[in-house]
Amino acid sequence: MSNTRQRAQWAEHLKDEAAELRAQQVSAGSTHSPVEGPLPHSADALESAVHAERERCCAIASRWTSEAEVHRAFAEWTEWETRAAVEMARAILRGIREGQRGDSPA
Incomplete structure (x- = not known):
């Protein structure tokens, strides 16, 4: 269809x-x-809710793209573990942003 x-x-x-x-x-x-008011499940309401949730997720993921922030939260981690976590957060953030544009994450 x-x-x-x-x-x-x-x-x-x-x-x-x-x-x-x-x-x-x-x-x-x-x-x-x-x-x-409008029905609760209109296309506009759904699109607004999805956009708001993506923005919220971007804000959370962005916080963890800083090595300093990750180190403050997980001081016992090695430098390698900290960098790996930062790279993962950056990949998640890219995926969320690509979803906002309608692209498929790679």
Whole structure:
């Protein structure tokens, strides 16, 4: 199934859910007020949540790309272990950033 086709199906699904939600709120009577705002699983909300999580992960990974920071946290490590940890953190950070651009990590 194509990406365009999937998006069209999801858009139709979200419209159907919105219509059903409106009908449910109307039939609930005067004790219930309609739900306000967008549906919680809209494409925009999902994209925003993914972006925010990637930014949070980048901030965490960035902290560990400094040899000084790793050494402060793990003073008992050898220089080789510290450098290996820093290189791993840099690779993780690159992978997250490539994911933000839509590239596949190498």
